[in-house]
Amino acid sequence: MSEVSIKQQQELSALIQQFTPNNGVFETAIPHLFVIRYSKVSEPAYRVYKPSFCVIAQGEKEVFLAQERFEYGAADYLVASMNLPVVGQIIRASEEQPYLSIKLEFTHDQILEVINDANVRIIPNENAKRAIFVGQTEHTLIDATLRLLELLHRPDDIPFLAPLCIKEILYTLLKGPYGVTLSQIAMEGSNTYRIRESIDHLTSCFDQTIRVEQLAEAANMSLSTFHRNFKEVTGMTPIQFQKQLRLHEARRILLSESAEAAEVAFRVGYESASQFSREYSRMFGSPPRSDVKQLKEMYDPARSIVFLGD
Incomplete structure (x- = not known):
């Protein structure tokens, strides 16, 4: 796996700055793609991550899921594979070198489509894994990301070419060291898939009274197995979530x-x-x-x- 070159990092930074006229999170013409720029260290931001792929071109950020800390910076990527309540904070940024990043949201259906279309070999895995992870970006992943961002200069090409670039990004992630972890959200019958369904239900009905026994029954798990897998995926109990x-x-x-x-x-x-x-x-x-x-x-x-x- 080849590391990202300085030239690729510079190209990524330059592209992000072209589409971030000031500080903030900016929606782009490519659906579910956001570019982000901040010129100072931030206060902790509380939010619910959707399934997403995030790459930092410049600066550093930390994300907390429950009590677990994930730090990533230039040449790193973060993937959240499910809806997750997190606390994020930009920890390195300045006027001279602002924090620059991109966020691409995706769905489990897109993951399944790539698995099927590309015939990606997936090893069945019954052990649920944490639904957020940080990896080192390699050059093929950045190449696909750069080509996706460059489409913002060619809006007429976006409808046809953007889905292909996104599929390539997801394909590269599935072929990488965390591919098995990511694939499990789309593999019906896996423990991770069943926990993801429980998380989706909790996310849409968080304001309702929900019995954990009902969630376990819907997931076709014993109460103890459900608790164990839910905590492995999210770092917290269903009630805490x-x-x-x-x-x-x-x-x-x-x-x-x-x-x-x-x-x-x-x-x-x-x-x-x-x-x-x-x-x-x-x-x-x-x-x-x-x-x-x-x-x-x-x-x-x-x-x-x-x-x-x-």
């Missing part, structure tokens, strides 16, 4: 709407406003009203939502 989803969504609502904390608590599934306030303070460091006031003083409210989406 749901709690993080609720609190992340509550913070997003409080930042983007004029709503009282008690109202938001009930909207995200809490039956007790006081319990919501305690758990919110435990996660974000201060009660809802104080936390949101501080964030709005630090960032323009409209841009804060974009910042938290990085």
